[in-house]
Amino acid sequence: MSSVHRRGISSLVVGRFARTMVARASGGSAALTRLWPGRTDRLIIAPHDLRTADATRAAEIYAGRFVFAGKIVTSHGRSIFEIEPPSDDWEAALFGFGWLRHLRAADTAITRANARSLVDDWLGNMARHRPVGRRPEVTARRVISLLSQAPLVLSDTDGKFYRRYLRGLTREIRALRHALLDVSDGVPRLQVTIALCYAALCLANQARNIRAATKRLSEELQRQILPDGGHVSRNPGALIELLIDLLPLRQTFAARNIAPPPALLNAIDRMMPMLRFFRHGDGAIALFNGMSATPSDLLATLLAYDDSHGTPMPSMPHSGYQRIDAGTTLVIVDVGPPPPANVSQDAHAGCLSFELSSGACRIVTNCGMPGTNRESWRGFARSTAAHSTVTCHDTSSCSFVERTAMKKLLQGAPIVSGPSQVENRREAVANGVLLTTSHDGYRDRFGVLHQRVIMVKHDGSRVDGEDTLEPAQGGRHRAAQADYALRFHLHPQVKASRLSDAKGVMLVLPNREVWTFEAADDKVDLEESVFLAGNDGPRRSAQIVVRQNSIEAPNVRWSFVRSNSSPQATSARRAARREPELPL
Incomplete structure (x- = not known):
C-alpha cells in the first residue's frame, strides 16, 4: 500500500471518528429534546x-x-x-x-x-x-x-x-x-438539510427553526454546488435527486411569503444548465461517476422548469467535463480528477473516458451503475475497465477502500488515491475541435502518463483520437506491467460486426445510420460487455478492445467515421478507401 493510499484512508478514518464522537457527546441532549413537548x-x-x-x-x-x-x-x-x-x-x-x-x-x-x-x-x-x-x-x-x-x-x-x-x-x-451530526457528506447531508428546511416551513411556530434551517441550507448549497452548477461528487444523477426537492422548496418559501435564500435561487439557476450539459440526443444523461438509468419522467418534469434554452456550454471547468457538439454528433468527456474523498463513495475511476452519440442514438457509452442490486455490480461499475478509456495492466486509475470493516466504518468505499494532475486543452482547428487531455493516475504504479487527444470534425461526420502512454518523469516503467487495453463500450442498441481485416468494426445504429471504427495500425477485437444503466436492468452489450504494450507500442490511433451509404455498400467500398489520419 502506497503512502498516499495510507494517508487517504487515515484522513477519512479520523474525520469519521470525529463525527461519531460529536454525535455521541450530543446524544444526551438529543434524548432530552425528545421528551420535551x-x-x-x-x-x-x-x-x-x-x-x-x-x-x-x-x-x-x-x-x-x-x-x-x-x-x-x-x-x-x-x-x-x-x-x-x-x-x-x-x-x-x-x-x-x-x-x-x-x-x-x-x-x-x-x-x-x-x-x-x-x-x-x-x-x-x-x-x-x-x-x-x-x-x-x-x-x-x-x-x-x-x-x-x-x-x-x-x-x-x-x-x-x-x-x-x-x-x-x-x-x-x-x-x-x-x-446532521453524523450523516455522510454529499447528497445525504444535503437531503437531510432540505428535509429540515421543509419541516420548518410547513409546521406552525417555527420562526427560529426557519432561520436556522435556511442558514444551514445556504451553507450546504454553497459548499456542494460548484460554480458551474455541478455537484461536488461529480455525479450527474445528484443534480436530478436534489433538483426534484429544491424546486418545490423554492415554491414553499414563496407560499409562506418568505423570500427564498439567494443561495437556493443561485444553485437552481446553475444546476439547470448543467443538467442539460449531460443530455444526449435521446434525452438520456451521460454515465459518469455513479449515474444510473435516466429517470425520464423526473427529467421531463425538471426541464419544464428550465427557463434557459439553447446549446449547453461546451466546458464545465469546475466539475471537470467537456462537451463537443458538431452537427448531430455529440462527445462528452470526463476531464476531471476524482471528487474529494469524503464525497467519493459513488465516484468512478473513469478519468478521460468519453461518450459518443449521433442524433438520438448513443454509440459509445460507459457501463454506468444499475438502479437496483448495486452491491453486486458496484466493484465492476466503478472500475476503469467499465469505462471507454485506457486501462493499464487491468488496474483501475483510482484506488478504493477494500476492507469490509473499513467500508462499514466509512459508510461506503471512497476513493483514497487517483489522478491528481488532470489537464485538458480545447482549441478550434481548421477541421474541427481538438481536445488534448492527460492524467497521472498510473504514474506511481506503472510509471506512465495517459494522454488522450480527440478531434471532432465540424460537421460531426468523424471523430479521430489518439491514446498515448508516455513514461512519467521519475516513474518506474516496468516491462512486466506494460500491457494496456483501450476500450469503447457500445450501447446495446448498436449492432456491431468485426471487419474481415481485424482492423475495424462496423456499427449500425437503430436508425440504420452506419459508423465505422478503425485502428489501422492495431488489431481490433469485439468482446462482450454489459450495459448496467438500462431501465429494465443490466443488458448484454459489446465493446471494442485494442490491446497493446506501452513499451513496444505506446500509442493507438483510432477513428469513428459516419458513412452515408448502407451497411452493405460501406463494407464493399471500405477496402478501397483510406481515411486521412488525425492531424496532430
Missing part, C-alpha cells in the same frame, strides 16, 4: 411533490402488493413493516413513504383510508426502528413524503389521529436534527 400544534402548508404518480399502483398497494426496486412483496394481510425485506433498496423505498403519492393520485375514499391505515400501522410498529429505515437519507425522504402527502393522510380524519400523526412527524424531525 415542542410548540408544534398543526401543519400549515403541504409542499408540492414533483415526482410522477401512477394511480394504478394504488390498487396494487390496496391489494397488499408492494413493488419497489425491482422486487415484489405481498403482505397477505400481515403488516408490510414486519415482513422481511428482499433487499435494502426495497426497504429504503418502503420506509421512504414516497409511494403515498400513488394513493393520492387515485384520490378515492378507499385510497385515503388505506393511506391512513398504513401510516397508522407504521406509527405504532416497532419495525420503524430497523437500521435501513433509520438511515438519515431515508428519514429525510420520509419526512418530506409525510409533509407533502399530509392532505391525503389527514383528509376526513379525527383529532386523535391528527395529533398522533404530528407526534410521529415531530419525532422524525428531531431524529433528523440529531442525524
Whole structure:
C-alpha cells in the first residue's frame, strides 16, 4: 500500500471518528429534546411533490402488493413493516413513504383510508426502528413524503389521529436534527438539510427553526454546488435527486411569503444548465461517476422548469467535463480528477473516458451503475475497465477502500488515491475541435502518463483520437506491467460486426445510420460487455478492445467515421478507401 493510499484512508478514518464522537457527546441532549413537548400544534402548508404518480399502483398497494426496486412483496394481510425485506433498496423505498403519492393520485375514499391505515400501522410498529429505515437519507425522504402527502393522510380524519400523526412527524424531525451530526457528506447531508428546511416551513411556530434551517441550507448549497452548477461528487444523477426537492422548496418559501435564500435561487439557476450539459440526443444523461438509468419522467418534469434554452456550454471547468457538439454528433468527456474523498463513495475511476452519440442514438457509452442490486455490480461499475478509456495492466486509475470493516466504518468505499494532475486543452482547428487531455493516475504504479487527444470534425461526420502512454518523469516503467487495453463500450442498441481485416468494426445504429471504427495500425477485437444503466436492468452489450504494450507500442490511433451509404455498400467500398489520419 502506497503512502498516499495510507494517508487517504487515515484522513477519512479520523474525520469519521470525529463525527461519531460529536454525535455521541450530543446524544444526551438529543434524548432530552425528545421528551420535551415542542410548540408544534398543526401543519400549515403541504409542499408540492414533483415526482410522477401512477394511480394504478394504488390498487396494487390496496391489494397488499408492494413493488419497489425491482422486487415484489405481498403482505397477505400481515403488516408490510414486519415482513422481511428482499433487499435494502426495497426497504429504503418502503420506509421512504414516497409511494403515498400513488394513493393520492387515485384520490378515492378507499385510497385515503388505506393511506391512513398504513401510516397508522407504521406509527405504532416497532419495525420503524430497523437500521435501513433509520438511515438519515431515508428519514429525510420520509419526512418530506409525510409533509407533502399530509392532505391525503389527514383528509376526513379525527383529532386523535391528527395529533398522533404530528407526534410521529415531530419525532422524525428531531431524529433528523440529531442525524446532521453524523450523516455522510454529499447528497445525504444535503437531503437531510432540505428535509429540515421543509419541516420548518410547513409546521406552525417555527420562526427560529426557519432561520436556522435556511442558514444551514445556504451553507450546504454553497459548499456542494460548484460554480458551474455541478455537484461536488461529480455525479450527474445528484443534480436530478436534489433538483426534484429544491424546486418545490423554492415554491414553499414563496407560499409562506418568505423570500427564498439567494443561495437556493443561485444553485437552481446553475444546476439547470448543467443538467442539460449531460443530455444526449435521446434525452438520456451521460454515465459518469455513479449515474444510473435516466429517470425520464423526473427529467421531463425538471426541464419544464428550465427557463434557459439553447446549446449547453461546451466546458464545465469546475466539475471537470467537456462537451463537443458538431452537427448531430455529440462527445462528452470526463476531464476531471476524482471528487474529494469524503464525497467519493459513488465516484468512478473513469478519468478521460468519453461518450459518443449521433442524433438520438448513443454509440459509445460507459457501463454506468444499475438502479437496483448495486452491491453486486458496484466493484465492476466503478472500475476503469467499465469505462471507454485506457486501462493499464487491468488496474483501475483510482484506488478504493477494500476492507469490509473499513467500508462499514466509512459508510461506503471512497476513493483514497487517483489522478491528481488532470489537464485538458480545447482549441478550434481548421477541421474541427481538438481536445488534448492527460492524467497521472498510473504514474506511481506503472510509471506512465495517459494522454488522450480527440478531434471532432465540424460537421460531426468523424471523430479521430489518439491514446498515448508516455513514461512519467521519475516513474518506474516496468516491462512486466506494460500491457494496456483501450476500450469503447457500445450501447446495446448498436449492432456491431468485426471487419474481415481485424482492423475495424462496423456499427449500425437503430436508425440504420452506419459508423465505422478503425485502428489501422492495431488489431481490433469485439468482446462482450454489459450495459448496467438500462431501465429494465443490466443488458448484454459489446465493446471494442485494442490491446497493446506501452513499451513496444505506446500509442493507438483510432477513428469513428459516419458513412452515408448502407451497411452493405460501406463494407464493399471500405477496402478501397483510406481515411486521412488525425492531424496532430
